[in-house]
Amino acid sequence: MNILLSINEKSYAIEAASETPLLWAIRDIVGLTGTKFGCGVSQCGACSVLIDGNLIKSCGIPVSFAVGKEIFTIEGTSETLEFLREAWNEGNVPQCGYCQSGQLIAATSLLDKIHHPSDEDIDTAMSNNICRCGTYSRIKKAIHKAAALKNKSL
Amino acid sequence: MSKIQQVNRRDFVKLIGLASGGILLGCNVSSSQKEFVPQEKGTFTPNLFIQIQKDGTITLLASRSEMGQGIRTSLASAIADEMEADWKYISLKQATGDAKYGNQNTDGSRSVRTMLLPMRKMGATAKLMLISAAAKKWNLAETDCEAKNHHIINKITGDQIFFGDLVDEAAKVEVPAQERLELKKVEDFKYIGKTLKSIDLKDFTHGTAGYGIDVRIPDMKFAAIARCPVTFGTVKSFDQKAALETIGVTDVFKLERMVPPTGKFFGALGGVAVIANNTWAAFQGKMNLDIEWNYGENKSFNSAEFQEKLRKRVHQKGKLVSGSTGNVSAAFKESNNTIEATYAVPFLVHAPMEVPNATAWFKGNEIEVWAPVQDPQTARAELAHFFEIPSENITVNVTFLGGGFGRKSKSDFVVEAVALSKKIKGPVQVVWTREDDIQHSFYHATSVQYLKGSLDVNGQVTGWLQRVGLPSIVSSFKPMSDYASGFELNQGFTNNPYNLTNFRLENVKAESHLRIGWMRSVVHIHSAFGNNSFVDELAFAAKKDPLKFHLDLIGEDRVLEGTSDHPFDSKRLKNVLKTVAKKSNWGNDLPKGHGFGLAVHYSFYSYVATVVEVSSIKDKIKIENIWTAIDCGLVLNKDNVKNQLEGATIFGMSLALFGKITTKEGAVEQYNYNDYPMTRMKDTPNIEITIIDNMDTTPTGVGEPGVPVIAPAICNAIFNATGNRVRSLPLVDSGLV
Numbered sequence A: 001m002n003i004l005l006s007i008n009e010k011s012y013a014i015e016a017a018s019e020t021p022l023l024w025a026i027r028d029i030v031g032l033t034g035t036k037f038g039c040g041v042s043q044c045g046a047c048s049v050l051i052d053g054n055l056i057k058s059c060g061i062p063v064s065f066a067v068g069k070e071i072f073t074i075e076g077t078s079e080t081l082e083f084l085r086e087a088w089n090e091g092n093v094p095q096c097g098y099c100q101s102g103q104l105i106a107a108t109s110l111l112d113k114i115h116h117p118s119d120e121d122i123d124t125a126m127s128n129n130i131c132r133c134g135t136y137s138r139i140k141k142a143i144h145k146a147a148a149l150k151n152k153s154l
Numbered sequence B: 001m002s003k004i005q006q007v008n009r010r011d012f013v014k015l016i017g018l019a020s021g022g023i024l025l026g027c028n029v030s031s032s033q034k035e036f037v038p039q040e041k042g043t044f045t046p047n048l049f050i051q052i053q054k055d056g057t058i059t060l061l062a063s064r065s066e067m068g069q070g071i072r073t074s075l076a077s078a079i080a081d082e083m084e085a086d087w088k089y090i091s092l093k094q095a096t097g098d099a100k101y102g103n104q105n106t107d108g109s110r111s112v113r114t115m116l117l118p119m120r121k122m123g124a125t126a127k128l129m130l131i132s133a134a135a136k137k138w139n140l141a142e143t144d145c146e147a148k149n150h151h152i153i154n155k156i157t158g159d160q161i162f163f164g165d166l167v168d169e170a171a172k173v174e175v176p177a178q179e180r181l182e183l184k185k186v187e188d189f190k191y192i193g194k195t196l197k198s199i200d201l202k203d204f205t206h207g208t209a210g211y212g213i214d215v216r217i218p219d220m221k222f223a224a225i226a227r228c229p230v231t232f233g234t235v236k237s238f239d240q241k242a243a244l245e246t247i248g249v250t251d252v253f254k255l256e257r258m259v260p261p262t263g264k265f266f267g268a269l270g271g272v273a274v275i276a277n278n279t280w281a282a283f284q285g286k287m288n289l290d291i292e293w294n295y296g297e298n299k300s301f302n303s304a305e306f307q308e309k310l311r312k313r314v315h316q317k318g319k320l321v322s323g324s325t326g327n328v329s330a331a332f333k334e335s336n337n338t339i340e341a342t343y344a345v346p347f348l349v350h351a352p353m354e355v356p357n358a359t360a361w362f363k364g365n366e367i368e369v370w371a372p373v374q375d376p377q378t379a380r381a382e383l384a385h386f387f388e389i390p391s392e393n394i395t396v397n398v399t400f401l402g403g404g405f406g407r408k409s410k411s412d413f414v415v416e417a418v419a420l421s422k423k424i425k426g427p428v429q430v431v432w433t434r435e436d437d438i439q440h441s442f443y444h445a446t447s448v449q450y451l452k453g454s455l456d457v458n459g460q461v462t463g464w465l466q467r468v469g470l471p472s473i474v475s476s477f478k479p480m481s482d483y484a485s486g487f488e489l490n491q492g493f494t495n496n497p498y499n500l501t502n503f504r505l506e507n508v509k510a511e512s513h514l515r516i517g518w519m520r521s522v523v524h525i526h527s528a529f530g531n532n533s534f535v536d537e538l539a540f541a542a543k544k545d546p547l548k549f550h551l552d553l554i555g556e557d558r559v560l561e562g563t564s565d566h567p568f569d570s571k572r573l574k575n576v577l578k579t580v581a582k583k584s585n586w587g588n589d590l591p592k593g594h595g596f597g598l599a600v601h602y603s604f605y606s607y608v609a610t611v612v613e614v615s616s617i618k619d620k621i622k623i624e625n626i627w628t629a630i631d632c633g634l635v636l637n638k639d640n641v642k643n644q645l646e647g648a649t650i651f652g653m654s655l656a657l658f659g660k661i662t663t664k665e666g667a668v669e670q671y672n673y674n675d676y677p678m679t680r681m682k683d684t685p686n687i688e689i690t691i692i693d694n695m696d697t698t699p700t701g702v703g704e705p706g707v708p709v710i711a712p713a714i715c716n717a718i719f720n721a722t723g724n725r726v727r728s729l730p731l732v733d734s735g736l737v
Helices: A022-030 A079-090 A100-113 A119-126 A136-153 B009-016 B071-083 B111-138 B163-170 B201-206 B241-245 B279-287 B303-313 B328-334 B376-387 B412-424 B434-439 B524-541 B546-554 B570-583 B638-657 B710-722
Strands: A002-007 A010-015 A048-051 A054-057 A070-072 B023-027 B047-052 B058-062 B090-094 B145-148 B151-154 B160-162 B221-226 B234-239 B249-255 B271-276 B290-294 B337-345 B357-362 B367-371 B394-398 B428-431 B447-455 B461-469 B503-507 B594-603 B606-617 B620-631 B686-691
Touching (some): A022 B279, A048 A100, A079 A100, A100 A136, A100 B201, A119 A136, A136 B638, B047 B163, B071 B090, B071 B111, B111 B151, B111 B163, B151 B163, B160 B163, B221 B412, B234 B271, B241 B249, B241 B279, B249 B412, B271 B279, B271 B412, B279 B428, B303 B461, B328 B447, B328 B461, B367 B376, B367 B412, B376 B394, B376 B412, B412 B428, B447 B524, B461 B524, B546 B570, B570 B594, B570 B606, B570 B620, B570 B686, B594 B710, B606 B710, B620 B710, B638 B686, B638 B710
Parallel strands (some): B058 B090, B221 B428, B367 B394, B461 B503, B620 B686
Antiparallel strands (some): A002 A010, A048 A054, A048 A070, B047 B058, B145 B151, B151 B160, B221 B271, B234 B290, B249 B271, B337 B447, B357 B367, B357 B428, B594 B606
């Protein structure tokens, strides 16, 4: 069926079976490959996107769910995401980098909701994302840093 | 003989696709030049290019695969440092798989170990050519010129010329003989030994780094393959109707198993392939297949029974392994304090975040592949073998790897992609589901080992007997390889770091019923677990502090000249142990319910020691702190080494806490991250890495050596905290996590 998606404030008219998971619609049909496939069963968070500001694992929802809503992916930009990128850069966070799209999106969701996250807040928010390279300590530090940068700018 | 030489422009254009002028250099890394690459075989044409353009930009060729270990940045920084280049002008081009680039097999923690010196010489050569060009221009002696920050400086007048403004002149300069190269002194390093952030950071944080799974070719198809649940089982019959009716599916066909010749390559498992317009449709089509399998002889393989079998075997006499010394029987007879213990490690799987995948285009007399491979040359050779196309007509483009850990050194998924492309006559990407990855991998072998040791009245170890059974990696290349091979036992078993007078190592039979492969740290995971757990048990029996006991057992200062350029130095091993003990305040009182454990191991020529602090609450264990010290000789990129060791800690925790692949009736029982769990943010302890400053020595391994120490240090800490000795991994099986 014909589906109209809005991703990072841009419209995409695509042809997809309505039950196609949003992840594969974004990656294979729209062609934005920054959102990653990791497990297909909402276990690893590599496919994380924001839909109307809510953190969603895109492998677990049909593309039809996102129609009429605003999808935000790693190819997008927001004030919070830019602070996170800066902090990721400063902390030299990634190793292979593959999970980092999902990590950054999950962290964006966290900082959009909680301006001064504690270690526990970060543990709770980020434990749905797996990093097989094991960059968790750096991610945690970078989230604190991004929060500080963001709060300073307010 | 081993001179660095210029490459003609046509070759360059052909190889890298740039046509602009500038200096272009390649160096020879063939095995005839021992100082370059000690252990690689074969002869190669010049490779590894530096190109300097008029705008000052420098393009370097990255010959090794990037899978998170930071190799692209690290090796490039060595060239830039010796050249006195400014990092901001550096960009990289990833090499395709080709023997002319030297050995590209990215495994064994060896890239820096083997490539640092040739890279430095490349940089020094380019620098000297730029100096020559400037000297000629100024009509000065070369000694009156120096390179600094992307310029050549006239030492007399202070004038300077930008690198980019010298390229025309420099291109006419004769390539200097190696003897004329002067490498920088440690104190003059600008990048080596310092921290350079990953050159790929921007792509990693914007979703623009191109992994294998991100490759898109116009009109390409996507494919999934249903493989037999039992290793090497075959398709008996299948009903494709429902699969073909799946929306988006365009084709369904049987894919034969591709059996590699004995001794090399990996082949492909075969199965039933589903071709579709997108990945999900292929996955759905695969689920809709109705297949009847011939399970074959591995159908009876039950991993729990197998572990019991190994357990029995290690309690009987095995094959004596050379390297044993003294007389352990006599030592045991003389002692009235002997200890015995049996340790077990299950099968494990790499599960990199990016599943195996490859994109291929079979074009009749040529093949082009885009894939996340650790060993592009083997992939290329394997394709040449199976598809009978000359290597020179095969291009293996190496993408970023979303983790490798050894899984992507096997090119089975590349062979699959090409077979599919050949069949459908067009470009296709095969993507493994996570379930495919966990159920059809090349597994890290299970092991069981039995140890018996004796102590004298002073608590000194007088005898050490070790029997080990583990299915060999060789079995993946050669049938009937039923014993661990010499090169496997030499990963911490034959060459343990202890000063033992009476040492006996025996090898017991361990057949393979799964494809066995290497996973980050390989057999060191087994040897470090057995050795460090047992030393801790001996220390307890001797009523001694484990730290002191370990130090005594490593023994007097000695350097063992082996066959490599990196002799084992017991002093360096003791030093990492003392360092980490100090960092962790080993010996200080701990809160109630807390315990300390340590482990020390020598692997990939690096020295690593770890102290773990755990706490025990209501019979559950929490890992509070992990301190690790590494001596890896010269450190190329400090923060990268730190990042690797932090990651190795998490990797080691995952296997210690959760890692376990089991089989029932030949089929792997785990499916995904829900039943093959990983360490997550909430499990992450405080991690403190100490890097020993040893810049005057040769660099040794970094990617792997941090892993093996973690599991035994955790188990020793649990014993210290609770008195509960864990001898079988993972901890989740003991109900401790």
